[in-house]
Amino acid sequence: MVATKSETEIRLLAEVRTVLAYAAETGDCARLVELAEQTVRNREIGDSVRLSVECDVQALLSWARAFADSAVAWGRLERRAAALLPEDDPTLMSIRSMHAQYVRRRGEPGDEELGVLMYQDEWNRRVEHLGRDDPRTGIARTNLALALRERGRPDDVDDALRILEEETLSRVDRHGAGHPFTWRAQIILAQTKVRAAERAPDEETRERHAREALDIAGALLGARRRRYGGSDKSTLNARLVHAQALLVLGRTAEAAAELREVRTIPRRPGMDPGWPEFLLARALTRDEPTEALTHARKALDLRRRYYPRGSRQVREARDLVRELGGIA
Structure with a gap:
């Protein structure tokens, strides 16, 4: 059972979320690092909240350094968190997931396989502690699909598509088609359809996957622009998926223009x-x-x-x- 947060912890987390939004846009982590240092000195702050702030700092620092260095940093943080927090603590879950992400992205031999295993373990833990319908379990499931796609064995892309199609339908059913939580699964689904198109055994399958990706990314672009404008990271990523689908379809002039x-547009941290x-x-x-x-x-x-x-x-x-x- 997760402990109730104190007023001091609630105020700290509110400030962290405000500073985090600024740091995510600008890459300026100075105030966030300062807040993390304050939590170490403040005895009113519990381990879960303190490590949550450290998790936010590491996430931003990871955007600007080699993935191998980030994998090491996340590994250290996971070991500390595992020694201090119970298995069902949300902070520990987030740290494990971030560690898996940077191991997968590190690019050393065997890392893509290890990433799949780490995400599979995290998904199993969340099913056990949170249930299959918890949004955090859905995040782990989506991450597992992404890791399968990147591993790229003969059946991996098909397995990833199946997982993502099921997860997207689940999110539409629970949160609606216009919810950002649904959009996150949809953009990963669109990018996976592009990957499937690039590896398709025949032209008909190639074109079908690419057109489906183009439709999903195009709808997402319209929705995100109306709500967030055209320059946030997720909108730019959707545009890149849209352009990649155009490339697969041979519409190179349109892709180049996009x-x-x-x-x-200024590059966003974390792209x-x-x-x-x-x-x-x-x-x-x-x-x-x-x-x-x-x-x-x-x-x-x-x-x-x-x-x-x-x-x-x-x-x-x-x-x-x-x-x-x-x-x-």
Whole structure:
């Protein structure tokens, strides 16, 4: 049973949430780090709340450093949290999930497999402690689908699609089609359909998956722009999925136009490094190979800052540079 928070803890968390929104937009973590240091000194703050603030700080710091360094930091925080908190504590659940995310994204041999196992374990724990219908269990299930998609074994993308379609329908039923919690599952579903299209065994299946992804991403874009405008991170990610679907359908001019516009908007902390540049290079490969090479080199440079040299992300960017006649 989770302990009731004190008034001091409630006030601290309210300030943290305010500062967190500012730091997420600007990347300025100074005040958030200061708040975390205050929690260490304040004996009125319990372990769960203190570690929750540390979790928020680590999440933002992780946006600006190599994924390998973040995986180490999250591993340390998980060990501390596991020693202090009960298994069903929401803070411990969040920390375990973040650790799994950065292990998966680290890009070392075996990390994609380890990410699947970590997400599977977390989903099982949440089913046990929270039940299948709790939104936090749904988050773990969606993360498991994402990890399966990235592992990429022969049946993984199909399994990920099945999980995401079920989870999306569940969220629509419980929260409605216009709820941001539903949108999160839908954008991962759309991106997974793009991945399925890229690996499709025939043109009919390829086009079907790509058109479905385009429809989902397009609907999300309209809804998010009306509510949040066009420059927040999730809206930009939806635009990138939309552009990637256009690429798969061979509509390269439309994809290039959308990607050029995305690149005029300041990059938001936490976005996948090099993704817009990589897609734009692909869109320009046939008609503007010189400019395409410039963007491919930029994508490779950005990915090398976050991923190890042997990771899939670096390899595919390096291959594209070489395909365009550059030296990687």
